[in-house]
Amino acid sequence: MTKSLFSVFLLLTSLAFAQTPQFGGTIIFGKSGEAVSLDPSHEADTESFYIAQNVYDTLVDHKSNSSGIEASLATSWDISDDGLKYTFKLRKNVYFSNTRYFKQKSEFTAADVVFSFKRQFEKSHKYHNIGGSFATWNAMGMSNIIDDVTALDRYTVQFKLKRIESPFLANLGMEFASILSNDYAKYLLKTNKQNQIGEKPVGTGPFIFNKWVKDDKLILTTNKTYWNGKPFVDKLIFKIITNSKFRSDELKNASIHIMDLPNPQDINSLENSTNIKLVKKEGLNVAYLAFNQEKKPFDNKLVRQAISHAINVKKIIEVVYEGYGRIATNPIPPGMWSYNNELKGYNYDISKAKELLKQAGLEDGFTSNLWAMPLARPYNPNARKMAKLMKADLEKIGIKVKIISYDWKSYLKKSSMGEHEMLLGGWTSGNGDPDDFLNILLSKHAALQKPSENKSFWKNDAFTQLIEKARQTTNINERTNFYKLAQVIFEQEAPWKPIAHQIVVVPMLKKVHGFKLDSFGKREFRNVWIEK
Numbered sequence: 001m002t003k004s005l006f007s008v009f010l011l012l013t014s015l016a017f018a019q020t021p022q023f024g025g026t027i028i029f030g031k032s033g034e035a036v037s038l039d040p041s042h043e044a045d046t047e048s049f050y051i052a053q054n055v056y057d058t059l060v061d062h063k064s065n066s067s068g069i070e071a072s073l074a075t076s077w078d079i080s081d082d083g084l085k086y087t088f089k090l091r092k093n094v095y096f097s098n099t100r101y102f103k104q105k106s107e108f109t110a111a112d113v114v115f116s117f118k119r120q121f122e123k124s125h126k127y128h129n130i131g132g133s134f135a136t137w138n139a140m141g142m143s144n145i146i147d148d149v150t151a152l153d154r155y156t157v158q159f160k161l162k163r164i165e166s167p168f169l170a171n172l173g174m175e176f177a178s179i180l181s182n183d184y185a186k187y188l189l190k191t192n193k194q195n196q197i198g199e200k201p202v203g204t205g206p207f208i209f210n211k212w213v214k215d216d217k218l219i220l221t222t223n224k225t226y227w228n229g230k231p232f233v234d235k236l237i238f239k240i241i242t243n244s245k246f247r248s249d250e251l252k253n254a255s256i257h258i259m260d261l262p263n264p265q266d267i268n269s270l271e272n273s274t275n276i277k278l279v280k281k282e283g284l285n286v287a288y289l290a291f292n293q294e295k296k297p298f299d300n301k302l303v304r305q306a307i308s309h310a311i312n313v314k315k316i317i318e319v320v321y322e323g324y325g326r327i328a329t330n331p332i333p334p335g336m337w338s339y340n341n342e343l344k345g346y347n348y349d350i351s352k353a354k355e356l357l358k359q360a361g362l363e364d365g366f367t368s369n370l371w372a373m374p375l376a377r378p379y380n381p382n383a384r385k386m387a388k389l390m391k392a393d394l395e396k397i398g399i400k401v402k403i404i405s406y407d408w409k410s411y412l413k414k415s416s417m418g419e420h421e422m423l424l425g426g427w428t429s430g431n432g433d434p435d436d437f438l439n440i441l442l443s444k445h446a447a448l449q450k451p452s453e454n455k456s457f458w459k460n461d462a463f464t465q466l467i468e469k470a471r472q473t474t475n476i477n478e479r480t481n482f483y484k485l486a487q488v489i490f491e492q493e494a495p496w497k498p499i500a501h502q503i504v505v506v507p508m509l510k511k512v513h514g515f516k517l518d519s520f521g522k523r524e525f526r527n528v529w530i531e532k
Contacts, residue, residue: 025530026235030247030256033375033408034215034240039198040175041120044135045412049175050523056178056203064518069169073179083164090155094227096181097208101200106183108204110151115182117149131198136176139440139453164472170431206231206526232529244376258508261376264322270507281517283504284333284429285379288496290455295421304494306356308346310397311390311497320386328498330487332437338483343491353397365398371423374405378521379426379502416451425455428521434483439467458495
């Protein structure tokens, strides 16, 4: 072999070796905020879900980058002819993790599925009042959908529905449907430690909970006997670094391996770093300005329309997103089926805004507050900066705004109880279905219960009826038409001012491999490995 051919051989060999997954090491993921709880049934925030996605499994999974469903803890399922019974065959020889605080060998069975769901709707259940309300369950009106969950045998479980629910399977892949251990729950009851279920989780997932140092870090270790293959890394650390600039600096210094939510202004610098690579993807997300219609004058449609015309979204995209966002006009992202392309939203028009305020009897304006979230989110890189731009815009039509913020946990809790007047919020799809936006965030029934994810507390019967019709038909063309009509009502009534759809960017060290950014914003690390 000639010298040149030998050199090529060595190069190809080294490249092949570099792409062969290697076991061992620790991944440190720099994230922006603290999880609220480690029980995913009680929360709807990204920071809590990041942990759940690595500790727990669900009956089904969403196929990466599609709206399809695939097997997970359930290996197969049958749907009755009337669409009201879903029967799942469960995976055998799957065990919940052993931890320092729960050492019992506990196999995953139908009893765990029954426990994980019944506690969310059966008021007499011993865990129904443990840990707070069931945020996603209530927002989706699941108690109006699920009639019962029954173990037919050790490895077969059946859901009986009250009505046809087209997104039902997709919903079972969401975090609120994570499967918890019935044996662990019984153990906690016996030792009077029920609240520990949200602080020291036990799941069947690829990683095992180890330690939670509040406002600092959360440590997971690999589940060596994970049913779907042992993860490559030995340890996974979620490191809280609230300042995005600091997260970027830590990544450049290789103190962390992956970072979440970089400032758009830092992306070019990160991309030009010799040891860093970026994963980019248009996310199924939306950032919005919500008007609380339980607070005057936001119960007046003319006021909501006036503010919608007064906000210079183009400037926000330029200043806040810096090329990593696109203007939003609808409550769902354009990459989602049933998106209504015919709607144009409210253009920036100060004269029109003033005219509408005059029609509302508020020609001289009014005073209000605007809540801005304290952390960067997958849909909003800098809410404080956005709020300041909106404040300046609204002053042009006589609306004096006070910007208010709280710590992340308080922000979520207070806003879900409707304490705000105007609020910056957002959402990332959890199941690839329009129902995840239009139902959870905007339906009447979602607004009737507090805490609520309907932060506008909009209760429009015509809109909700269309959403309900869409959920109760399996005909995709009919569903699409219902959702498009619902978006027309949304635009007319203006419960939000849609702002942007953000392009999601995840920077990481070049020696990190196997990380995939899916459409649902998940941060899963089972297949991630470090090149040594």
